[in-house]
Amino acid sequence: MVKFLVTILICMIPASAFSLSLTGETVWQGEKTIREQVRVEAGATLRIQPDSRIVFDGVGLEVAGRLVVRDAVLTGDQWTGITLKGVGIDTMVVGGEISGARTGLTVGGGSPRIEGVTFRNNRIGLELRQKSDATVSGSLFRDNLRVGLFLKDGSTAGVVDNRFERNGKFGVYIYRSTPRRFVGNIFNDNPTGLMISHFGSDPELVENCLTGNEVAVLVDKAARPTLRRNDIRDNKVGLKIHRRSDAVVEQNRVSSNDIGVSIAFSSYPVLHGNDLSGNKAAVYLEHQSRQWEEQLGSATRELEAGKSVFGSQPRQSVSESERKPHQLDGSIDATDNWWGETALDELTRKGADGNLSFIDDGRDRPVFEDGDGSWPLDKVRYAPWRTSPIDWLKE
Amino acid sequence: MTKAFCQAGLLLLAIFLLTGCAASGRPQQPPNLLGQSMLDGKPHAGVTISAWPVEASRLGNMAPFRSAPSDDKGRFGLVLPEGRYYLFADGDGVFAYYGRNPVAVSVSENRDISIGLVRTAGERPEGEPFLNSGVMANLSADGTPLAGATLYAYLDLTSELKGMGYVMVGPSDDGGLVEAELPAGTYYLLARKRLSGQGVGPLRSGDFVGYYPGNPVRIESGKVSRIHLPLLEVPEKVDSLQASLFGGTTLQGVIVNAAGIPVSGARAVLYRDAQMLNRPLAVSQPTAVDGEFIISIPDGGTYFLAGRNTIGGAPGPGELFGTYDGTPDHSLKVERGGSLKGLEIIVEEMW
Incomplete structure (x- = not known):
């Protein structure tokens, strides 16, 4: 106890430097500038008290023990950020702000709790890696230069009720990860709100709200997420499904976007039970052809890998047999959706295989050019369709 | 004199x-x-x-x-x-x-x-294995258990006992114990511990490496071999001998970003083939703030050069990557025993 009090007293004195290694119990309180890299050793605890303001002068904080931060500001100019290494559920960062870092908070493994934190003006706000099972809730990710929240390397984090605004490239980037829960998040004014990329990214994304983004949701490179009951409105593109990505899109509201769902490069999502009304183009196909996929798909992907991928492939890398579409009939399954009142008239007039004004597919552009050949563009299979708006309370 | x-x-x-x-x-x-x-x-x-x-x-x-x-x-x-x-x-x-x-x-x-x-003396693992067929290894350094190390099993010598191998398991626990499930066959077992925490890439001073003296090991079907594998710390001079460590042919240059500013923490990676898909022939030590790199290799020839800030697998989003663009196909030629200087690799974030 005496040792603990002494530690507090020492830390309350304004200081310009800390020892490199913290053991035992340490408390930081008040305004401080840290000029040396600090490490909290395994078994040790660092507490940063409410209303503290810690400025890191180009260095960072590494935690192998336990960190408890409440309502504190952790900031600096291009500082390294905080790294949590395999910490337990008793490590928590609650409230306050982390700003100005290359990566505000990096979580390598472990299961810390991050609640109500503002991540602002970092290159990357929060990065979860090495199968981290962290829980991130109620936090704000704003004006981070690249990414607000980055999940990678098999992270199984829970991501609930956060807000992502004005981040430089992506609000959230899910890379080879499947978060255990991804619910109730709000995305606004990002170039890409939510990116789900690469084989092995199969999250279920539920009841998120994405408005005012350039692209609300981008699914890329053989990712296979499921989107249910999300509200995707007033974006330039609601859903962009690219490069062999077979998303399941059910019971979402994808409306009032310039393009509701853009599908390209041999992607075969399933769109069922959605409200696709009010988009300038509800579904738009591009470079999407059963014939092209059958004849050139595998070879092109191999070539693309050669151009863009260097170094030996990880052993768990996706095989072509896993990446190939299982069923190819030249159509996209978009049956049982509500297309809007105006669209309903047109559907009734033109029937099950008409060229609809709100679907841009092989009926509008029969072929596209690629290499030396031209290839038939796939069509959207939209019948049967719903004849009344979706009652979300009953769905 | x-x-x-x-x-x-x-x-x-x-x-x-x-x-x-x-x-x-x-x-x-x-x-x-x-x-x-x-x-x-x-x-x-x-x-x-x-x-x-x-x-x-x-x-x-x-x-x-x-x-x-x-x-x-x-x-x-x-x-x-x-x-x-x-x-x-x-x-x-x-x-x-x-x-x-x-x-x-x-x-x-x-x-x-x-x-x-x-x-070579050391205790072999005791206790019940958590696998049906394979190897239980006690890893040690200086006679004490080595935690946090990775065990690699190679099927043959084609990779020169480098890279990820057939199986890569770890980290070893506090007692230095690690177990690898292996089907019946013959294996070369090595262990490494990188302070960086990475599973692949060149070893640096302070890392550990060990080769099981009884290699190659024959694993019988349904049996578990228990071995002790001693490791040795890589000495400091590996960092200072890059110009001659692997041969008398050298490649020197700088890794910069698109604005021409030197990049620290990046590595130059050298390949034999233009696709640059397989394991690199050579990898430099990470650059310092001046961005300078040097690679030494034994032979002259045509090589392909790139730079990146991570090792192993394809560059992921946000990671730095770039190729040597002094020639259209990113190749360079060097005579045996010769030295190429002034090479520049521009790296950028991959998104």
């Missing part, structure tokens, strides 16, 4: 007598591979150095080239045809797998190396 010259001459003569004459009874050329065997930082006598050509299909049993035992200053010498070799050392209760294997040896210039030895 004269005194130093005489000392060097006497040393060469001693090694010549120690190795060449002892082996065949007839005069031979002076050794072109010289060195010193060290244990706990001190010279160790009575150690025999073995060399296997890199073209060998398998290691084990009697090596085609063996030195006479090292003298009381730990010195040894070996006459080797030009080529690349796996070097081993063994003595009474000690063993070494030279950490920078395979080593390029020239007939025109002597190579002087230091081989760090480990003690």
Whole structure:
């Protein structure tokens, strides 16, 4: 106890430097500038008290023990950020702000709790890696230069009720990860709100709200997420499904976007039970052809890998047999959706295989050019369709 | 000067007598591979150095080239045809797998190396394994369990016992224990511990490496082999000898970002093929704030050069990557023993 009090007293004195290694119990309180890299050793605890303001002068904080931060500001100019290494559920960062870092908070493994934190003006706000099972809730990710929240390397984090605004490239980037829960998040004014990329990214994304983004949701490179009951409105593109990505899109509201769902490069999502009304183009196909996929798909992907991928492939890398579409009939399954009142008239007039004004597919552009050949563009299979708006309370 | 010259001459003569004459009874050329065997930082006598050509299909049993035992200053010498070799050392209760294997040896210039030895004695794992077939290994360094290390199992020598291998398991627990599920077969087992926490990439000073002295190991179906695998810390000089460590041909340059500002923490990676898909031929140490890199390789030829800030697998989003763009196909040519300077690699974030 005496040792603990002494530690507090020492830390309350304004200081310009800390020892490199913290053991035992340490408390930081008040305004401080840290000029040396600090490490909290395994078994040790660092507490940063409410209303503290810690400025890191180009260095960072590494935690192998336990960190408890409440309502504190952790900031600096291009500082390294905080790294949590395999910490337990008793490590928590609650409230306050982390700003100005290359990566505000990096979580390598472990299961810390991050609640109500503002991540602002970092290159990357929060990065979860090495199968981290962290829980991130109620936090704000704003004006981070690249990414607000980055999940990678098999992270199984829970991501609930956060807000992502004005981040430089992506609000959230899910890379080879499947978060255990991804619910109730709000995305606004990002170039890409939510990116789900690469084989092995199969999250279920539920009841998120994405408005005012350039692209609300981008699914890329053989990712296979499921989107249910999300509200995707007033974006330039609601859903962009690219490069062999077979998303399941059910019971979402994808409306009032310039393009509701853009599908390209041999992607075969399933769109069922959605409200696709009010988009300038509800579904738009591009470079999407059963014939092209059958004849050139595998070879092109191999070539693309050669151009863009260097170094030996990880052993768990996706095989072509896993990446190939299982069923190819030249159509996209978009049956049982509500297309809007105006669209309903047109559907009734033109029937099950008409060229609809709100679907841009092989009926509008029969072929596209690629290499030396031209290839038939796939069509959207939209019948049967719903004849009344979706009652979300009953769905 | 004269005194130093005489000392060097006497040393060469001693090694010549120690190795060449002892082996065949007839005069031979002076050794072109010289060195010193060290244990706990001190010279160790009575150690025999073995060399296997890199073209060998398998290691084990009697090596085609063996030195006479090292003298009381730990010195040894070996006459080797030009080529690349796996070097081993063994003595009474000690063993070494030279950490920078395979080593390029020239007939025109002597190579002087230091081989760090480990003690082979150690406890094998006890207790019930959590696997049906494979290996349980106790990993140790300086006689104490080594936690956080990774065990690698290689099927053969095609990767020169580098990279991820057939199986890569870890980290070892606080007792140094690690288990690998392996089907019946023959394996080469190595262990490494990188302070960076990465599973692949060149070793740096302070990392650990170990080769199981009983390699290759035969795993029987449904059985678990229990082994002790000692590791040795990589010495500091690996960082300072990049210009000559792997051969007399060097490539030097700088890694910069799109604005021309030097990038720290990046590595130059060299490949034999334009696709740059397979394991690199050579990887530099990470750049410092000046962005400068140097790679040494044994042979001249046409190579393909890139830069990146991570090792292993494809560059992920947000990671730095770029190719040498001095030629349209990113290739460069260098003569054997030559030096290319002023190479520039521009890296950018991959998104």
